[in-house]
Amino acid sequence: MMRRGEIYRVHKPEGDPKRHRAFVVVSRQTLLDSAYATVVCAPVFTNGDGLSTQVSVGQDEGLKHESWIVCDNLRSLHKADLTQFVGSLSWSKLVDLDEALRAALALD
Secondary structure, X not given: OOOOOEEEEEEXXXXXXXXXXXXXXXXXXXXXXXXXXXXXXXXXXXXXXXXOOEEEEOHHHOOOOOEEEEHHHOEEEEHHHOOEEEEEOOHHHXXXXXXXXXXXXXXX
16 A cells, blocks of 8 residues: 655656656545545655755665655656655654645645
C-alpha cells in the first residue's frame, strides 16, 4: 500500500531530461487508498537553494546523495509508475514537507 511521504524512483518521467527521477508522494492518504489512477508528487533534485518551498533529504530517507524535495514543481503521476520504492520521510520530515507545501501553494 502506497503511503504519503514515500519516495519512489520513476523511470523516464514525462517532460524530464533525466532517465530516472525520485518523487515524494504528497497526495492525501484517502486518495492513495482509492481507485484513482494518479497521485500528486514532488520531485527530488540534487540541487536546492534552501527555499521555504524545499525540504532537504538524503541517506536517512534512502537516497544516495543529499538532495531537495522541490514543492514548487508538483506533478501528477500514475500510481503504476511508482514501483521502485526508495524510502520514506520521517515524521519530522513530513512536518517540514507540509510547511513547504503550504509555502508553495500560499496556504496560510
